[in-house]
Amino acid sequence: MRGRHPSVGEPAGLHIRVGIHAGEVESSGSDIRGVAVHEAARVMAAAGPDEILVSEITRALTASTDAPFEDRGSHELKGLSGPRHLYAYLGDA
Numbered sequence: 001m002r003g004r005h006p007s008v009g010e011p012a013g014l015h016i017r018v019g020i021h022a023g024e025v026e027s028s029g030s031d032i033r034g035v036a037v038h039e040a041a042r043v044m045a046a047a048g049p050d051e052i053l054v055s056e057i058t059r060a061l062t063a064s065t066d067a068p069f070e071d072r073g074s075h076e077l078k079g080l081s082g083p084r085h086l087y088a089y090l091g092d093a
Contacts, residue, residue, distance in 0.1 A: 016049075017048065017049065017050075017051060018044060018053070019040050019042070019044025020040060020043065020052070020055070021036055021039045021043050021054070021055040021058055022036070022055070023035065023036025023057065024036055038079060038080070039080060042080060042084075043077070043084070043086060045077075046072075046077065051088055052089040053086050053087065053089070054088075055085075055086065056085040056087070067089065067091055068090040069087040069088065069090065072087055073085070073086070074086075
């Protein structure tokens with residue numbers, strides 16, 4: 001299956017999409033909001049079933065690790081101006 005995270009076994013009918021972005025958030029009681037939260041949601045929406053996508057800033061923050069990523073190119077994310085570069089995380093969960 002395209003984009004399947006390597007740690008996912010046989011399908012059980014439930015597929016997940018994960019989007020990770022790093023940035024400042026605003027908290028209000030038990031809620032969080034802000035552009036960073038919105039961008040993380042849009043990164044998740046761009047992910048395929050059983051895929052973990054991260055933003056360019058997230059990948060840059062992990063540069064000192066050996067975390068494996070695959071370039072997924074630039075994407076226009078709804079509600080955000082300009083293209084955003086996304087990467088698929090390929091490591092074990």
